[in-house]
Every structure is written in structure tokens, then in C-alpha cells.
Amino acid sequence: MTDTNLLDNRPPPRWIDGQALAARVRAELKRKVQEASERGLTPGLAVVRVGEDPASKSYVGAKVRACAEVGFHSRHISLPATTTEAELLDRIDALNRDPAIHGILVQLPLPPSIDEARVLGAIDPAKDADGFHPLNVGRLLLGLDAPVPCTPKGILRLLDEAGVDLRGKRVVVIGRSNIVGKPVALLLLARDASVAICHSKTADLPEEVRRADVIIAAVGCPALIKPDWIKPGAIIIDVGINRTAAGKLVGDVEPTCFDRATAMTPVPGGVGPMTVAMLLDNTFELFCRGLDYRSTVVEE
Numbered sequence: 444m445t446d447t448n449l450l451d452n453r454p455p456p457r458w459i460d461g462q463a464l465a466a467r468v469r470a471e472l473k474r475k476v477q478e479a480s481e482r483g484l485t486p487g488l489a490v491v492r493v494g495e496d497p498a499s500k501s502y503v504g505a506k507v508r509a510c511a512e513v514g515f516h517s518r519h520i521s522l523p524a525t526t527t528e529a530e531l532l533d534r535i536d537a538l539n540r541d542p543a544i545h546g547i548l549v550q551l552p553l554p555p556s557i558d559e560a561r562v563l564g565a566i567d568p569a570k571d572a573d574g575f576h577p578l579n580v581g582r583l584l585l586g587l588d589a590p591v592p593c594t595p596k597g598i599l600r601l602l603d604e605a606g607v608d609l610r611g612k613r614v615v616v617i618g619r620s621n622i623v624g625k626p627v628a629l630l631l632l633a634r635d636a637s638v639a640i641c642h643s644k645t646a647d648l649p650e651e652v653r654r655a656d657v658i659i660a661a662v663g664c665p666a667l668i669k670p671d672w673i674k675p676g677a678i679i680i681d682v683g684i685n686r687t688a689a690g691k692l693v694g695d696v697e698p699t700c701f702d703r704a705t706a707m708t709p710v711p712g713g714v715g716p717m718t719v720a721m722l723l724d725n726t727f728e729l730f731c732r733g734l735d736y737r738s739t740v741v742e743e
């Protein structure tokens with residue numbers, strides 16, 4: 444690789460290594476968990492999965508393995524696709540009351556017969572490891588302390604790792620889902636970025652992307668973002684996880700966009716490992732705080 448970028452004498456682009464950053468986060472958590480265990484305390488995470496979705500199985504497997512690595516107590520509850528909403532709510536209720544469990548995660552998507560909003564709303568907000576409970580979503584919107592959804596939290600850590608000062612920067616977020624697009628836009632706004640949120644009905648996506656200093660692609664469409672859309676020197680965070688017919692994992696950003704960027708996350712090895720690391724981080728925070736939002740929110 445040359446010392447400068449052929450486009451305009453900029454330093455060569457670099458990859459933002461999510462794998463390495465996530466390993467550092469896990470190592471730091473492992474140290475803290477050891478300290479807690481010397482006082483007889485162990486953080487506990489329950490991961491609930493319903494049905495046989497292969498991607499969900501693989502994500503849950505990674506989360507349970509990560510728990511073991513850092514020394515968390517983890518409980519993996521795997522329920523058949525025939526599970527009723529009432530049965531799932533009973534399981535959540537039991538976990539809410541279980542003192543060994545500090546964080547609860549229900550892997551999405553749920554089977555269509557189950558009301559996702561009702562299930563997420565049944566998790567004790569003080570054990571809400573994903574930050575998807577409506578109370579915590581509201582708290583995030585208002586800038587109050589709350590568990591931050593894992594993928595958006597990981598994206599912010601990756602931007603910090605890349606040394607990006609977000610203040611006054613134009614950021615485009617492509618995708619407006621409740622789990623990535625909307626919460627990451629709120630976090631970026633809280634860091635004083637000027638944020639545009641684009642989606643499937645955006646009139647001229649290439650033009651929106653061309654204006655951006657920082658691009659967050661969270662769509663689920665392989666190679667949607669093209670090199671000629673990238674402002675030279677932009678920072679690119681590729682959240683997309685798409686599996687090709689050949690079984691290869693690819694992002695939402697065409698890989699050659701890297702050549703025009705200052706820094707970019709790879710797929711795999713970028714946002715994915717950070718999502719899992721932030722789940723552990725959230726669970727550890729909930730373990731430390733033991734907050735009961737239902738009693739504190741009224742006073743604020």
C-alpha cells in the first residue's frame with residue numbers, strides 16, 4: 444500500500460477492526476467480573492429464543508459463548524416455534540423475578556403469532572439488556588440514563604476508536620429500524636452531529652450519501668452503497684449482514700468504497716463483534732446498578 448491515497452494525497456484508508464476492539468472490551472469485562480466474583484457476585488444474562496430461525500440460532504450461540512468467556516452466568520432458554528405468547532410472557536416474568544439474572548434478551552424476530560411489542564414491554568426495564576423496552580427507548584430519546592441498544596452503542600465505540608470527532612459533522616444513517624437506525628441517529632445527535640435518516644422511500648439516496656462525512660449503512664441490501672456516492676475521506680460504518688448465494692457474509696457497502704474512505708468497518712469483523720460485546724457491557728452495567736426504573740422515573 445502507498446503512503447498516500449491516489450485520489451487526493453490523503454493518508455491511505457484503514458479498516459476499523461471491530462474484532463480487536465470487542466476482544467479488548469471482553470478482556471476488560473473479564474477482569475471486572477473476576478473482581479466481583481471475589482465478593483461472591485456474578486452477573487447473569489438470560490437469552491430467550493423462540494423457533495428455529497438459523498440466523499437467530501447463530502447469534503444466540505455467539506452471545507452465550509461470549510458470556511462464558513467473560514465469566515457471566517448465562518441461561519439460554521430455547522423454546523419451540525409453537526410457544527404461545529402467554530407461555531413466553533410467563534418465562535419473562537420468572538426471569539424478571541430471578542435474582543441471579545441481571546439482563547434479559549429476547550432474540551428477534553419472534554414468530555408472527557407473538558406480539559413483539561408486548562413481549563419487549565414485559566421485560567423489567569431494569570433488566571433490559573437490549574434497551575428495547577419502551578421506557579428505556581423514551582429515556583434514550585430524552586437523553587436520560589438508560590441501557591443503550593447494543594448495535595448503536597457498538598457503532599459509537601467504533602467511531603471513537605477511529606478517532607472521529609462527530610461535532611458538527613454531517614452523518615447519514617441509512618435505515619430507520621427501531622434496533623439500529625433510529626437509536627443510532629439519537630446517539631449521534633447527542634454527540635452534536637447533524638444527522639439525516641434515509642430509508643426505502645428516500646428520493647435521492649446517492650445525493651444524501653454524497654453530502655455525508657460519516658455514513659452508517661443499516662439496510663440489509665448487499666452492496667447497495669456505491670463508490671461514486673462516497674465523499675472522499677468519509678468514514679463508513681457498514682452494519683449490514685447479508686449472506687450471498689455462495690454462503691459468504693457481505694455488508695451493505697460495496698467493498699471498493701474503502702478506497703475513497705478515511706476508515707471503514709469490514710464485514711464480517713466490524714459491527715457484529717461489537718454488538719455482542721456491548722450486550723455484555725450492558726448486562727454488566729445493569730448488574731452494577733440494580734436500578735429500579737419504575738420507582739425512579741417518576742422523580743425525574
Ligand code: NAD
Binds near residue numbers: 621645661
Ligand atoms: P430492517 O429490515 O428492520 O430495516 C431496514 C431499513 O432499511 C428500513 O428502515 C428500510 O426503510 C431501509 N431500506 C430498505 N431498502 C432500502 C433502500 N433501497 N434504500 C434505503 N433504505 C432502504 O433492518 P435492521 O434490523 O435495522 O438491520 C439492517 C441490517 O443490519 C441487516 O442486514 C441486519 O442483518 C444488519 N444488522 C447487523 C447487526 C450487527 O450486529 N452487525 C445488528 C443488527 C442488524
